[in-house]
Amino acid sequence: MQAVMFHAYGPPEVLVQAELPVPVPRRDQVLVRVHATTVTSAECGMRRGEPRWGRLILGPRRPRKGVRVLGLEFAGEVAALRDLLAGQRLRVVIDRTYPLSEIVEAHRYVDSGHKVGNVVITVPGD
Known part of the structure; x- marks a missing residue:
């Protein structure tokens, strides 16, 4: 490395x-x-x-x-x-997945207090 x-x-x-x-x-x-x-x-x-x-x-x-x-x-x-x-x-819990273009909505969802796992933001390819 x-x-x-x-x-x-x-x-x-x-x-x-x-x-x-x-x-x-x-x-x-x-x-x-x-x-x-x-x-x-x-x-x-x-x-x-x-x-x-x-x-x-x-x-x-x-x-x-x-x-x-x-x-x-x-x-x-x-x-x-x-x-x-x-x-x-190890147990990965993904609640929801949002594209980067919907980052505001992802934050709203987490702020709502209904999140039960990780909220993942997908980023367009390199």
Whole structure:
């Protein structure tokens, strides 16, 4: 999988694009195939090591291995649910489906308090 990482605190030039192995979800975890991500001010602060007290969590001199991959916000599709599906402990309840063009009506329906499951908005093809 493609990832953007930083191995040291500093300016944007510390960022590197890397190819990492696809993670295997552990028990009760999901694997998401990411289609898009954002650049957040929080991640820019992490990259700079700011605020300084944040280094207590991120690592005092350089980022710890678990926090070196950026992409706090993302959109994608669930690729694996592993144990949840295998153990039949996952039940998806879809109440209604609306096209994106009817987003106002979907919000009205949810506001009505009659929703008993997820309300899905379909988006036209890529």
